[in-house]
Amino acid sequence: MSIWMIIIVVAYLCVIAYLGFRGFKSTKSATDYMLGGRKVHPYVMAMSYGATFISTSAIVGFGGAAGVFGMGLLWLTFMNIFIGIFIAFWVFGGRTRRMGLRLDAHTFPELLGRRFQSRFIQGAAAVIIFMFIPLYASAVLTGAVKYISSQLSIDYNVALLLFSVIIAIYVIAGGIKGVMYTDALQGTIMLFGMLALLILTYIKMGGVSAAHQSLTDMASMVPAKLQAGGHQGWTSMPKFGSPLSWTLVSTIIMGVGIGVLAQPQLAVRYMTVKSGKELNRAIPIGGIFIMMMTGVAFIVGSLSNVHFQQTLGKVSIVAAKGDVEAIIPMYLQSAMPEWFSILFMLTLISAAMSTLSSQFHVMGTSLGRDLVEESMHKKKGGSGMLATRLGVLGGILISVYLSYIMELKFGKTGTAIVARGTAIFFGLCACAFLPMYVGALWNRGITKVGAIAGMLSGALSSMFWIFFVEQKASTALLLCNKLFGTRSLGISMVDGKEVFAASGPIVWAYVDPLIVGLPIAIIVTVSVSLFTKKMANEHLDICMGTK
């Protein structure tokens, strides 16, 4: 570790500490702590939304996946920009902000709970978030700490402790203001880091078209196993209906692309700005930011194949000895100048810290505000910040414990479970919350019972699919194997060989939980609402602003 690296990391942490302190000084009430007083600047809001959305695994993990799958992953970037930013801010953002203000909601579960006049919804949503977000946080935390410990040559457990304590201080003290101010700085660093990576990569490979052409020319080098799965080269989509195409289309594009709309830690950000004007101004900032994050990661991840072919005569996944997560770090080390490694280290630390701080904050508000204060009627006056701060602390301790224990106690199984954390949380949130959330914003006919039934059926059906059918998750979680002797109910053993159950082009074990859980949740929400008691018009008028 060079002296420059230490100086820059210390300077970075000092700025983070200052921003956390600023958040702390200007936090006086529960609204400040949870919503930044509803007066956050659009740049801060957009960068915070984007930086929270993009974690280290979105850059290293998905960038590495692009090294295997190729540039077809750019469909996910398009979904991220168009749905995750444009539709999210324009269509969902304005209505969420206005309804949140009318109902004086401070959190996403509180918005849903008050809209449907149900403390159960608020409590149950908080339980779902608080139970599963530690797994997602642990996935981000483990990835970041592994990277930091290798870059700064310090022990994994020491890095885990230091990193968590730093984030804990500014989240607990500064609340959402501390989180969003630091997010804005971290987002800006990430933007510069990724922009530099894209430019340097294209220059190194002789320009945009030349770089892509070199990758196109490598189609014959696709490993046999990937070819058998439907891989047709890194600048081509996989063969239609092949296992690879299902993984690509269903899991990555649908799972993460649509899942973003009902993420509690992202949706709450719409309520932090003062007016619709701020949301409009946040759209270009968010759009460019996301394009520079996942777009660059996917392009560079794919092009790493050209670099490794030219230098080692191998494709990326072979050069990285089968470890997808190692592709981007290996590429940076061997293809980029040394000064860049410092900038990129800050980029990755920023990506992890910004996601983690928001995850910890939403854990705290779910436990403190939604579950203890509101759902369990334990409101004791005061500013209402203490319970939330204790909730944040509890959430951090659980996530750190998971990151510490999973690998130590369960070895590779633990690592595999943690690695599924992001996808599991995204899918679960979409199935449990999206139909109810859309209904809350636009439909007067969705009833309280319909919303509850939809939330529970979405959560349960996606959990069933995660634990027993979708092969990556069910294999990692082991429960299916314990109960039924197979790693997925979509796979049966015939003469010692795995046979995948399929209906036409649909191979069930590759289908994402969202593809199954979301339609079930929509159907249940709508059909139960048709036969149950409608909500009072006076309440709906207040919610929708039609009074």
Added chain:
Amino acid sequence: MLGIEDPWVVLAYVLCIISALLCLVWGAIKWNVDDTVDEPEDEIRHWAEEEDRVEEEL
């Protein structure tokens, strides 16, 4: 086009740029457009407090 043969991948690449441009243009056009048709803040606060009070009593 752009050194990429599969039109679906070219489309994804181009759509990423177009959608980011759409965000830019949208922001420029709507920079000062507000959606505020909200009630005055005092009224909302009063209503929310009233609601909390009723719930406490219940």
